[in-house]
Amino acid sequence: MPSHPSVELSMRERKKQNSMVRLKTAAKELMWADGYETVTTKAIAARADMGEATLFRYVSSKLDLFLSVYGEEFAQVVDQCVQANDDRRSDDHRESGDHIEQIVDSYELLASLYTRYPELAFTFVKESFGSSTAVGRTGLEYADRWFELLESILEHGRSTNALEIADVPAVVQNCHAIYVHEVLRSHARDLPTDGMPQRLRHRLELSLTHLIRS
Structure with missing residues (x-):
């Protein structure tokens, strides 16, 4: 039986929120330790356990x-x-x-x-x-x-x-x-x-x- 659209949307939204929390946590850990200029998006994505391309799906x-x-x-x-x-x-x-x-x-x-x-x-x-x-x-x-x-x-x-x-x-x-x-x-x-x-x-x-x- 297929999932209800509202349930799927809720799951997608929860996944997005979880990913943003991981990204923000990773960014804060790295930037606060090493500075804004030094840290790369690749390093942030790796710390957040996602690919760099995925990072750019959530932030520009x-x-x-x-x-x-x-x-x-x-x-x-x-x-x-x-x-x-x-x-x-x-x-x-x-x-x-x-x-x-x-x-x-x-x-x-x-x-x-x-x-x-x-x-x-x-x-x-x-x-x-x-x-x-x-x-x-x-x-x-x-x-x-x-x-x-x-x-x-x-x-x-x-x-x-x-x-x-x-x-x-x-x-x-x-x-x-x-x-x-x-x-x-x-x-x-x-x-x-x-x-x-x-x-x-x-x-x-x-x-x-x-x-x-x-």
Whole structure:
């Protein structure tokens, strides 16, 4: 008796999902150990126990596979910061500088990805917004969630008269421009990796402290 089409589809979907999990796991193990540039799709496919041609049935390029895997790391940071912000929502007694500190702390957590994986963080910043594929556009979705979070923090500060801001989205965009520049500068200038969060914190504080109402 032939299988029901919906059952066959479900089996194919499960196989696809299993293959993607194996690919992502293999890519992360190899790229995190050896770097993005060094690792080949052939090596990733071998680690995932499949042929290279099979790999390209699931992803269009090594870059897309990397963006997908590293994007999940970015998403985890966003989730942590969103949860932290949710925990603070009920606090109506924040000091005037608490909103700025929350922005800086959020970027410090994002910067921790750079200190752990400097080459990969650099590659993600450099490549994610230039990719026109569906996976590349997912990077923009992560960024949109990040911007929405930061805007909500600053909007709360403005609504409670803790901050004086004329254009919240512009302030958030400037903050992220500082982060992106610090990643690119740290890589280009070969600056100490472990000092990147502190360099970023210093620049963000200089940029934001004037927003605090005296």
